Amino acid sequence: MGMVQMDPSKDNPPEALVKAMGEHIEAAIAAGVFLDGGGLDGGAQCTEVRLSQGQVTTVDGPYAEAKEVVGGYSVLEFRSHEEAVEEARRLVELHHQHWPGWEGSVIVRRIWDGPPPQA
Template sequence: MPRFMGFVRMEEGIGMPPQSLFEAMDSYIGERAASGVFLDGGGLYGTEDAVNFVVRKGELSRVDGPYAEAKEVVGGWSLLEYPSVEDAVADQQKFAELHAEHWPEVTVVATLRQISEGPDAAAD
């Protein structure tokens, strides 16, 4: 079955989501974990303690957070497995709809990317 990474991007420093979103997400994730779709995932702390290693033209540099230029950050991630790409896309839309319903005042980008199974594997 194809595997996917889900990412949630949002503006940093916008505060905590409402309790209703936490409750809706607990239910959503619990159902998917029980069915074997949700393999792992979680929220991420802000960029204040983040570390980037940048390789540019063969030179390595380290850049520590916080990043003043960052407007949008990855706030959460998930590892998912679905029978098909269509199932994954439909379920990612449900995930995004939970955010629209329970936290409408923020802009959230829910991204779904299929995980490559190697250089010779074609995406479904």
């Protein structure tokens, strides 16, 4: 899974990035690696449910102290971690090319398809 982290104060992505991402996703679907994905809103309507010290609490966003939010995600299937990291690099480059001034990152995490391995 790749998660795009970015500055929460950024506006919606420019049309050029939306178009480039659409083309990129179409290619990933054709290659058989794209399973799911989408953009997430900036956090104006988000709620965090947290367990801390035995208490469950909820906090509604937006979160003024947040330096980054998850702006989107993609679930792709690759043969190796290195292939997934290369895809993340391509996504960051698309953002750089089509969204002037954008800064952020793509975090690559494995989704377990069974029980996680024992340490």
